[in-house]
Amino acid sequence: MDASATLAATAPHLGLALAVVLAWLLIGLLGLVAIRSFEFISKVLFPAGSIVSLCLAVVAFAALPAQPETAQLPLGLPGLPFHFRLDALSAYFLFVIGAAATGISLFASGYFRRGEGTPPGILCFEYHLFLASMALVVLADDAYCFMVMWESMALSSFFLVTANHRVAEIRRAGYLYLLVAHIGAIGILLCFGVLQANTGDYSFANMRAQQLGPFWASAGFLLALFGFGAKAGVVPLHVWLPEAHPAAPSPVSALMSGVMLKTAIYGLLRVSFDLLHAPLWWWGLILLALGLVTALFGVVYAAAQVDMKRLLAYSSIENIGLLLAGMGLAALFTAYGIRSVAALALTATLYHVASHAFFKALLFVGTGAVLHATAERSLGKLGGLLRFMPWVGWLSLVGVLASAGLPPLGGFVSEWLLLQSFLFTPDLPNSFLNMLIPAVAALIALIAALAGYTMVKFYGIIFLGQPREEKLAEAHDASALERAGMLWLAAGCLALGLLPVQFAGALSAITEQLTGVGLGATLAANAWLLVPMDVARASYGPVIFLVGVALCCLLAYVLVRRFYHGRLRRAPPWDCGFPFQTARMQDSAEGFGQPIRQIFEPFFRMERELPTASDTAPRYRVTLADHFWHWVYLPVARLVTRFAQAIAWLQQGRIAVYLLYSFVTLVAVLMLVRA
C-alpha cells in the first residue's frame, strides 16, 4: 500500500497506467476462476476490459505532454527489479493500444461463442494477458523487463491464434508464428547485448548514456531491425503474418494487426532514435528501401488474394512498409541535421500508427462479423451482404475508405504528411539522395493507389453485388455490443481524419523527444488548417473539405428535388438487356486479381492449369505462392534437415556410447577450465 502511495505521488500517470494493466490482469484471472460461465465472461468481463482500455487511453493521452516518469517495481528476480518509464513515445503507443482495445474488446464481448475450441475463461485470460503484456512492453525501461513482456506477448498471442486448435491448418500457422517470433526475439536480445556496451547494466538509461562507435551502433541497429522486423512482418520475415492473422479469431487478428505490429514499430523507434540517439544516414536509406519493398509487396499480394482475412493481412504488411519508409525518411533527415523535416516525417509515421490501428481493427472485426454470419472466409462465396448486414456493411465502408487513403479520413492525413516530407528532400546535402528520393515518392503514390484498388475489391465483393451463395440471404447483422465496438473504431477513423491539427499537435512532444524539434505551432495555420512548416507551402483542412463536399452534394440534392419530380421505379437490372443473369456472372475475386497478376507477374510464383480446346471437363486453376517461401525458407528448412541428419549418427541408441560422450565432454571442460 505504501509503495503504491509513493508511486501515485511521484509518477501519477505511470501509476495509473500500471493500475490499468493490473486491472486487465485481474479481469483475466476472474476469467480463469469462472472458466465455463460463458454469460459472465462475455457480458461482464469483456465490457469491463473495454472500459479499462478506455481509461488507459485517457491516461496515456494526458501523459503525452507531461514530463517522463520512472518507477521501479520489485518484481522479477531478486536484485533485478523491473524498471518502468512513461515518456511521450511510450505514452503515445499506450494511447494507441488503449484506444484500439476499447473498440476491439467491446466487439469481442459479442463475438466469442461457445465451441471455439478453447474454453471461454481461458480465452478471456489469454486475451487480457496479451493486452497487459503489450502495455508493459511499451512501458518497460530495461532490457530484462522488456524481453519478459515481449515473450509473454508472443506466447499469449500464440495461444490466442491457436484458439481453435483442432484444425491442423491453424496449428501449423501458430507454429510458424511462434518460430518467427522467437527468431526475432533472439535478434532483439543480441541488440540489447550490443547496446549495453559491456557495462553489464541492462537498463535503458544506461544504454542511452553509452556512446557507441559507428560499427557497434550499426550492429545494434541491424540486429534491432531484424528482431523487430520479424515481429512487424517486414519482407522477407513476413511469412507468418498471412498465415497467423486468418487463423486467429477476428478480434485477436484485429489486436495483432492493429496493435501488436505497432509494438515492433515502437521498439525500432525506441532503439534507433532514443537509445542510439543519432541514426546514421544509411540506416535511413535501408529503412526506406526495405519499407518501400515491403509496402509494394504487401499491396500487390493483397490485391491478388481471394481470402478476405489474408487480404487484410497482406494489407497490414503494406502499412508496416509505409511506416518503415516514413521512419527511414525521418532517420535520413535527422542524420543530415534537418531536424524540422525529420520531425515532419516522424509525425507522419506516428499518425499512421494510430490511423492504421483504427481502420485495420475495424476491417478485421468486420470480417469477423461476416464470418460469424456466413461461415465463409473465401471472397468467392460472399457478396451482397450490405443488404443483410447494414450495420457491419456501412461501418466497414468507413474503414475501407480510410484504408484506401481517401480524404477526409485518417489514412489520408498520414499519407499527405508523408508525401509533404518527401518534397523536402531537395534540401538534403547528398546529391545522390535528393535525386533518388522524390522519385521514390511516386512509389508511395502507386502503393496508395493500389491500396484503393484492393479496398474496392474487398468491399465490392463482400458487401455489394448479388449474394454468390443462397445461404447468404439468411446472414444476420452483428449484435449490439459488436456494433458498438465497430462504431467506436469507425468514429476513431473519422476523428483522426477530421481533427489532424489537434492530434498532430499532440505528437510534437514525441518529435521533440526523438528529433529535438517539436512541430507544435508550425503544424497549424489555425484550428482547421494543417500545414507542414509554412502556409505558402501547402495546407489541408479536412473539415472545410468535408463541409465543401457535403454542401455541394446537399445543394445538388435539394435542387434536383425542388425542380424535378422525384419519380423512381424499381425494375430488374438492365445489364445491356441481357436476360439471363445469375450471381455467378459477377466479377470474382480472382477476376479482380487478374490485371494485378498480369502487370506484376514477376512478383508471384504462379502455377496455372489451363484447359485445352478438346477437354471434356475443362478446369481452370491458378495458384499463387510467395517467392520468399521458395527462395529463403524452404532452402533454410532443407539445410536444417540435412544438418540434423548429418549429426544423427551421433545417436547410436546404446548407453555405452552416450556415457562415452559424457566422459569426453567432461574431460574437455576440465581441460578448458584448467587452461
Add this chain to the structure above:
Amino acid sequence: MTFLGAISQLLAITAALLLAPLLMGWVNQWRAWMQNRSAPSLLQPYRMLHKLFHKESVVAEHATPLFRVVPYIVFGAMTLACGIVPTLSTELPLAPAADAIALVGLFALARVFISLAAMDIGTSFGTLGARREMLIGFLAEPALLMVLFTASLISTSTSLTTIVETLAHRELAIYPSLAFAGVAFTMVSLAENARVPVDNPTTHLELTMIHEALILEYSGRHLALIEWAASLKLFAYSCIGLALFFPWGVAEAQSPLALLLALPVLVIKLAIGGIVLALLETINAKMRIFRVPEFLATAFLLAVIGMLVRILLGG
C-alpha cells in the same frame, strides 16, 4: 475571407457548372467535324441533361441506398474540385483546404465511389467496368502526382494557387521539366477522362467499355448528375493543365477588373484546348485494355524524367 474572395469563389464554381457541358459540346462538335460527320449542336449536352432530369429514374430491384447516394457524392466531389482549381482567380477562400495532393485524393474519392456503385447491382458489365476503372486509376494517379510534384518543386509549394502565381511570373519562357510534365499530363488526362485512346466516350460495344460500363445501370436524374460530373471532371482537368502550363490571365490582384477579364481568357484557352483534345482523339485509335498499363507507364516515366530534370538541372 474578403468579399472579393467570396465572389470569385462563387463565380469560379458557377462558371464551372455552366461551362463544363459547353466544353463537352465543343469537343464533340469538333470531333464530328474532323471526322467528316455533321456535328451536333453546341448546346446538345444541356439538352441531354434537361431530358435526363425529366425522366423517371429506373433503379434495379436490389440496389442498396449506396447506389442512389453515389451520383450526388460524385457530383459534389467534382464541383468542389472545380472550386479548388484556380480557374479564374487565385483568390479562392476554399483553396487552402485542399492542395494538389488533396485534389488527387478528391478525384480518387469520386472514382472509388462510382466503382463501388457499379459493383452494387452485381451485373457482369458493372463489375467489369469497376475493375477496369480502378485499374486505370491506380496507374494514372502516381503519374498525375508526379506531374504536380514537378510543378510544386519549381514553386516549393503544393498549393495550387501558389503554383499558378509562381509559374505566371517565371523567368524562363518554358521549363524543360514542365515540357516533359506537360506530355505526361496530357496522357493522364486522356486516361482519367475516359477519352480515346484509353476509352471511347461514344462506344456502343460493351466489351470495350470502361466508363460507360460503370454507369450502365443509371438512368434519369442519377445519370444526369453523373454525366454532368463527368463533364466537370473534364473541365477540372483542362483547368489544371491550363493552370500548370499556361497560367497567364488568371486574376491575382485584388481587382474586380482582372476577374472580369479572366473569364474571356479562360473561355479562349478552353476553346483551344478542346480543339486539341478533339484532334488527339481523331488521330489516335483506341488501344486494347492491356496496352493501357504501358501507355500510362510511359506517362509516369515522362513525369519522373521531368522531375529529375528539375532536380538535376534546375530547369
